[in-house]
Amino acid sequence: MARLSFGFFRQWVARRYKGGDAHSEYGSGSEAPVGATGRCGRRAVHHYFGRRHGSVPPLRLRLAASFWRRAAGLFLLRDMGPHEGLWLRPCSAVHTFGMRRAIDVVFMDRRGRILKTVHALRPNRAAWCARAYSVVELPAFYCRRHGRYDAALRRAMRAGR
CATH class of the missing domain: 2.60.120.1140 (Protein of unknown function DUF192)
Known part of the structure; x- marks a missing residue:
């Protein structure tokens, strides 16, 4: 089974939900809007910035x-x-x-x-x-x-x- 790199996955997600290349619309992919909808109203992959998912907010x-x-x-x-x-x-x-x-x-x-x-x-x-x-x-x-x-x-x- 062939190994898939993260770059391949990112490009696949960009093509699937945005209809283009991963680097064309949002640069490196880190500036993509959170929860944006793509074709057919499907939700894109969510990105969590700042804190890791599941971490505790500052006390x-x-x-x-x-x-x-x-x-x-x-x-x-x-x-x-x-x-x-x-x-x-x-x-x-x-x-x-x-x-x-x-x-x-x-x-x-x-x-x-x-x-x-x-x-x-x-x-x-x-x-x-x-x-x-x-x-x-x-x-x-x-x-x-x-x-x-x-x-x-x-x-x-x-x-x-």
Whole structure:
């Protein structure tokens, strides 16, 4: 069986869906419009730019290192976005008394390794981990929606130090 090169495949896709050569209309092929339709209304091959397909969007952590910031916690962050969290350091226990929404809680040691994850901790509950040094509070179901949330946490922690 003959091996097909990527260049051959790109030319085939361009001819099939655009009726021309791959390099004629869009240059090298990287500028092709995403989701463009070709002949007969068929969809062209989708290109994902910037992030790899399935990767986690950038997470932004707000550091709460002082006593008063840790004591206030998420009470001050009522407008927390879907990719924002609060990093409590040092901390080994959290509560959701007086809160109106559930949160995901990730307990970590001094080296940033995840010790325990509590998914969707409901209001008026508490969670703790005796060996934890820091805690990250995230929007509810963030950890389940993003399977690689640990990598996003590491990147955000490196940026927030």
